[in-house]
Amino acid sequence: MQQNPIQFQIITCNLTSSPEKxxxxxxxxxxxxxxxxxxxxxxxxxxxxxxxxxxxxxxxxxxxxxxxxxxxxxxxxxxxxxxxxxxxxxxxxxxxxxxxxxxxxxxxxxxxxxxxxxxxxxxxxxxxxxxxxxxxxxxxxxxxxxxxxxxxxxxxxxxxxxxxxxxxxxxxxxxxxCQIVTLQQFNILKNQIQKLQDEYQKQLLLINQLKTQQITNKRNTFIEVLLWFYVPLLFLIFLYLNKEYPHLFYSTSYDLESESDLKQIIEKIQDQKSVSKNQTNQSWLISEILENRSVQEFQNFTLLYENSFSEPFTNYSYEQILLKVFQDKKDQIVCIGAKLNLNLKLIGCDLASEIFSLTQNAYSARKSKNGEIYWYWFSSKSFGFSPNRDIALNNTDEEDPSCELRFSYGTTKNLEDRRIGSLKGYQNTKEYNLVIYMLNENN
The missing domain is CATH 1.20.1270 (Substrate Binding Domain Of Dnak; Chain:A; Domain 2)
Known part of the structure; x- marks a missing residue:
C-alpha cells in the first residue's frame, strides 16, 4: 500500500530572492x-x-x-x-x-x-x-x-x-x-507418577509386614485390643484385671501402676475417636474456611504440595498439582492454606474445579457454586480465597486488613506477597508452609 505524499509549498527568501527549499x-x-x-x-x-x-x-x-x-x-x-x-x-x-x-x-x-x-x-x-x-x-x-x-x-x-x-x-x-501438555510430556509425567505409585506400594507392603510382626507380639496385642474399647468399658476391664489377674496384667509391656498411665490411654482413645468421626464424611469441607485445625484431621487427604512461604510458587508446581488432581478426571475436594508445625492456621476447601479456575479481575473474586467462599487464581499476581467477593490484588489481597479469613499467596518472586488472615509480609509469614491437600479417592 502506497503512502500519501508529504505536501510542501516552496516560497521565496525575502533576503536573497532564492527559493527556501x-x-x-x-x-x-x-x-x-x-x-x-x-x-x-x-x-x-x-x-x-x-x-x-x-x-x-x-x-x-x-x-x-x-x-x-x-x-x-x-x-x-x-x-x-x-x-x-x-x-x-x-x-x-x-x-x-x-x-x-x-x-x-x-x-x-x-x-x-x-x-x-x-x-x-x-x-x-x-x-x-x-x-x-x-x-x-x-x-x-x-x-x-x-x-x-x-x-x-x-x-x-x-x-x-x-x-x-x-x-x-x-x-x-x-x-x-492452563495445563496444555503435549502427548510426549504427558507420557513422561505419567511414567514418573507410575514410579512413585510403585514405590508407594513397596512402602505400604513394608508397613503391613511390620504391623503383622507387631500383632504376633503377645505383649503388644493386649494393649492393641484395649485401645479399641470405649472409655467406660476400658476402665471396667482395667479394674477387673487389676483385681483378679494381677500376674497377667503386670506381664504386659505397659506398666499401668499409676493413674497417669490410664489417663494417657484414655486420651489416645478419645483422639482416635475424634479423628475417626472427622474422617467418616468429608463432604462438609466443601466451600469451607477453617482456622487452627490439626493436621490429624486431614489423614484421609493426600499432601500434594508443601513448601515454605519463603519460596516462590512456580508454574511448574502448578502444572504438577493439576496433573495429580485431574489425572482421573474426577472433581476431588482440595484444601489450600498455611501450616505451622502441626497446626493449620488458615485453610480453605472446595472442589478442585472451583479452586484452580483462572480469574482476571483484581478487585472481585469468583463465588463458589457450592457455598460462601470466594476464590481467585490470577496467574500474574496471586491466588487465594476470601469470605466475600471484594478483593484488592496488588499483588496479594489488601482488602480488609484485619479480616482473619483471607488467604493470599503471590505468584511473583516477591516474598512480601504473602497473607494469612491479618498476618502480611515476609517477616510475619516466613515461619509458615504453603500446603495443598486432596481428599483420597476412596473417601
Missing part, C-alpha cells in the same frame, strides 16, 4: 527552525555565524521528504507483515486450544488469548494508520519530520520484534498455567 538534517540544528530551514545562501551564512560547519547536512527539502517517505513505507510494510503473522498465530493457538484435551477452562483460555492478540493487533493497526496520515510540511511539523528522518529503521524493527516476543511469552505463560 533547503533544510539542515543535523540533530544539532533540529530544534532551531531559523538554523535548519531556508534558502541555501542564508543557511550557509547562519551556520558560519555559530561555527556549525556541517554543510554536507544541508539538502533539498524534496530529497529530505522523499527519504522520509521511503522510511515510512518500510515501516508500513513491516507492520503489515507483523499484523498478518499475528493473525495467523492467533488462529493456530485458538485451534490448538480447541483440539487439546489436556487443557482446563477451555472457554476462559480462549477469551484471554483472544483479548491478548486483539489488543496487540489494535496497537499495530493504529500505528500503521498514524503513519498513513498525510503530513504537511510546516513550521509545526518540521521538528517531527526531522525526527522521522533521523529515525533508525533497524532499531524500529527490533522494538516491534521485542513487543511481539513479549506477546508470545504472555501467550505461552497462559497456555502453561
Amino acid at each position: 533547503f533544510i539542515c538534517i543535523s540533530t544539532q540544528c533540529q530544534e532551531n527552525r531559523d538554523q535548519s530551514f531556508g534558502c541555501y545562501e542564508c543557511l550557509i551564512k547562519r551556520h558560519n555565524q555559530i561555527d556549525q560547519l556541517h554543510f554536507d547536512k544541508i539538502i533539498e527539502i524534496t530529497t529530505f521528504l522523499s527519504q522520509i517517505q521511503q522510511k515510512q513505507q518500510k515501516k508500513i510494510e513491516l507492520l503489515e507483515k507483523v499484523i498478518k503473522e499475528q493473525n495467523s498465530k492467533k488462529k493456530v493457538v485458538q485451534q490448538k486450544i480447541i483440539e487439546d484435551q489436556n487443557i482446563l477452562n477451555n472457554d476462559l483460555v480462549q477469551q484471554r488469548i483472544e483479548q491478548l492478540f486483539n489488543i496487540d493487533l489494535m496497537k499495530l493497526q493504529n500505528e500503521k494508520d498514524s503513519i498513513n496520515n498525510t503530513i504537511t510540511y510546516s513550521n509545526q511539523q518540521q521538528c517531527k519530520l526531522l525526527k522521522l528522518f533521523n529515525e533508525d529503521i533497524e532499531q524500529y524493527e527490533k522494538e516491534i520484534t521485542e513487543k511481539e516476543l513479549k506477546l508470545q511469552g504472555n501467550v505461552d505463560q497462559i497456555l502453561e498455567s
Whole structure:
C-alpha cells in the first residue's frame, strides 16, 4: 500500500530572492527552525555565524521528504507483515486450544488469548494508520519530520520484534498455567507418577509386614485390643484385671501402676475417636474456611504440595498439582492454606474445579457454586480465597486488613506477597508452609 505524499509549498527568501527549499538534517540544528530551514545562501551564512560547519547536512527539502517517505513505507510494510503473522498465530493457538484435551477452562483460555492478540493487533493497526496520515510540511511539523528522518529503521524493527516476543511469552505463560501438555510430556509425567505409585506400594507392603510382626507380639496385642474399647468399658476391664489377674496384667509391656498411665490411654482413645468421626464424611469441607485445625484431621487427604512461604510458587508446581488432581478426571475436594508445625492456621476447601479456575479481575473474586467462599487464581499476581467477593490484588489481597479469613499467596518472586488472615509480609509469614491437600479417592 502506497503512502500519501508529504505536501510542501516552496516560497521565496525575502533576503536573497532564492527559493527556501533547503533544510539542515543535523540533530544539532533540529530544534532551531531559523538554523535548519531556508534558502541555501542564508543557511550557509547562519551556520558560519555559530561555527556549525556541517554543510554536507544541508539538502533539498524534496530529497529530505522523499527519504522520509521511503522510511515510512518500510515501516508500513513491516507492520503489515507483523499484523498478518499475528493473525495467523492467533488462529493456530485458538485451534490448538480447541483440539487439546489436556487443557482446563477451555472457554476462559480462549477469551484471554483472544483479548491478548486483539489488543496487540489494535496497537499495530493504529500505528500503521498514524503513519498513513498525510503530513504537511510546516513550521509545526518540521521538528517531527526531522525526527522521522533521523529515525533508525533497524532499531524500529527490533522494538516491534521485542513487543511481539513479549506477546508470545504472555501467550505461552497462559497456555502453561492452563495445563496444555503435549502427548510426549504427558507420557513422561505419567511414567514418573507410575514410579512413585510403585514405590508407594513397596512402602505400604513394608508397613503391613511390620504391623503383622507387631500383632504376633503377645505383649503388644493386649494393649492393641484395649485401645479399641470405649472409655467406660476400658476402665471396667482395667479394674477387673487389676483385681483378679494381677500376674497377667503386670506381664504386659505397659506398666499401668499409676493413674497417669490410664489417663494417657484414655486420651489416645478419645483422639482416635475424634479423628475417626472427622474422617467418616468429608463432604462438609466443601466451600469451607477453617482456622487452627490439626493436621490429624486431614489423614484421609493426600499432601500434594508443601513448601515454605519463603519460596516462590512456580508454574511448574502448578502444572504438577493439576496433573495429580485431574489425572482421573474426577472433581476431588482440595484444601489450600498455611501450616505451622502441626497446626493449620488458615485453610480453605472446595472442589478442585472451583479452586484452580483462572480469574482476571483484581478487585472481585469468583463465588463458589457450592457455598460462601470466594476464590481467585490470577496467574500474574496471586491466588487465594476470601469470605466475600471484594478483593484488592496488588499483588496479594489488601482488602480488609484485619479480616482473619483471607488467604493470599503471590505468584511473583516477591516474598512480601504473602497473607494469612491479618498476618502480611515476609517477616510475619516466613515461619509458615504453603500446603495443598486432596481428599483420597476412596473417601
